[in-house]
Amino acid sequence: MAPAGNRTRDGTGEVTAAEAALMLDTGQARAAGERVIAWAEALAAHTDHPGQLTVAYLTPAHRQASLELRQRMREAGFDEVLEDAVGNVVGRYRGREPDAPALVTGSHFDTVRDGGRYDGRLGVLLPIAVVAEYAARGARPRHTLEVVGFAEEEGLRFHSAFLASSALAGSFDFGLLERTDADGTRMDDLMRAHGLAPEAIAGGARDPSRVAAFVEVHIEQGPVLLERGLALGAVSSINGARRVMVRLRGVAGHAGTTPMAMRRDAGAAAAEVVLFVERRCASQPDLVGTVGMLAVPGGSTNVIPGACEFSLDVRAPQDAVRDAALEDILAEIAAVCERRGIACELEHTMNVPAAPCHPELRAQWRAAIEATGQAPIELPSGAGHDAMKMAEIAPIGMLFVRCGAGGISHNPLETITAEDAGAAAGAFAAFVARFRAPAR
Ligand SMILES: [Zn+2]
Incomplete structure (x- = not known):
């Protein structure tokens, strides 16, 4: 990356002094990246189970991480810096125009069981490192920058995925408070025991007119950037998913005595x-379909499958593409x-719409x-993210960072390099420097 002050904006003119003050040069970005890696390592010391990284909602490790x-x-x-009613960690760095709506960014700090340290x-951590740079030099972005560490996204303890971002989005499901974990602890009791205030959750919902945009930096959790040899990618859309359980019923019969032409084999x-x-899902870019569960209930070696059950999971950046494939x-x-001659029963178990990123934020x-010197590419997100919830109240955008180790995530092998974290810090700073609230 060249020194920030020498950069031109999209070839149309000089970067303003205010913008230049918010950019990081190569050395500063690299240092920020190294800081992020060290912080992630330190944060991973807090775990519910020694020997692995597991941080579920409001466990002692979760409180320490917070x-x-x-x-x-x-x-x-x-x-x-504060903790809100559901346990989100919120930091505000005041902008030059205090009356302008905030640019909100963040992601979750809970993990799956035996997860990775960057998901x-x-x-x-990345926005914190960039704010540290700004504060050290007294630089102020135009919009107040708000960084949120969401307390719960993975749903490990209460099967309550997106609990934390739904509170900000004003769509918190208050029925969850009655839910109990595996040890019989009620969520409501647990929150109170940690000094949180369930009755204040509704008041924590953000006024959409005070949020200029929500952007999230996240590891890709897949192999696309790695395969293409690129550190960063802009997200086009968070895929929507539809899931169906399919139950087929044929006729069980003797595997030795029933001629092939006379079978009603549910497995076949x-x-x-x-x-x-x-075949169908491979026929269109970015459409994916998976049969992840497939079983012959009560099956045995010498019996023609009388029944077969399987799951269907179909995702795409556009709901219409996904729905046409499922049809x-x-x-x-x-x-x-x-x-x-098989009977069939369908159970539709999930229908989550895609959350497209705002075209202006994508740009x-x-x-x-x-601005970091990398060719800009876009890719859809196959996994769900907090931004999906925040899309209910604000235009969203996302930046993906390359994963090493074949793109593996939700796994202790999950990794990124300090160099890529540095590139992401440079891109994040450039984004903040030139941020314009999208039309809505
Ligand atoms: Zn995640």
Whole structure:
């Protein structure tokens, strides 16, 4: 990266002095990246189970992680640091125009069981490192920058995924407070025991007119950037998912005595469908379909499968693309069953709409990536993120950072390099420097 002051903006003119003060040069970005890696390592010392990284909502390790994040924010020079009613860690760094709505960023700091140290946490630590740079040089962004460490996204303890971001979005499900964990602890009691105030959750919902945008930095959790040899990518859309459980019923029969032409084999019918799912979903870019569960209940070696059950998971950046694929798959299931004399029962278990990133924020992320010297590319997110919830109240944008180790995530092998973290810090600073609230 060249010194920030020499950069031109999209070839159309000089970067303003105020913008230049918010950019990081190569050395500063690299140092920020190294700081993020060290912080992630330190944060990973807090775990529910020694020997692995597991941090579930409001466990002692979770409380320690929360304290550590607040401490980092204070040391970085945030103007205000607090914990909200659900346990989110919130840091505010005042902008030059205090009346302008805030640019909100952040991600989650809880983990899955035996998870990785960057999933979610990168999106909290990276903005803290950039604010530390700003505070050290007295630089102020135009909009107040608010960094949120979401207390709960993975749903490990209460099966309550997106608990924390739903509180900010004003769509918190208050029925969850009655839910108990595996040890029978009620969420409401647990929150109170840690000094949180469930009755104040509704008041913590953000006024959409006070949020200019929500942006999230996250590891890709996949192999696309790694394969392409690129550190950063702008996210085009968070894929929506539809899931269906399919139960096929044929006729069980003797594997030795029933001639092939006289069988109603539910397993063979399912096999046809699995291959159709693969073919249909491979026919369009960014469409993915998976049969992740496939079982012959009560099956045995010498019996023709009388029943077969399988799951379907179809995702795409556009709901219409996904729905058309699912429609074709269901039509194929009907045709296969008809031809083979099989009965079929469908249970639709999930329908989450895609959350497209705002076109103006996508363009701003592409420009920010370009400012680090990398070619700008876009990719959809196959996994769900806090930004999906925040999309209910604000335009969203996301930056993906390359994962090493084949792109593995939700796994202790999950890794990123300090160099890539540095590139992400440079891109984040460039994004903040040139941020313009998108039209809505
Ligand atoms: Zn995550």
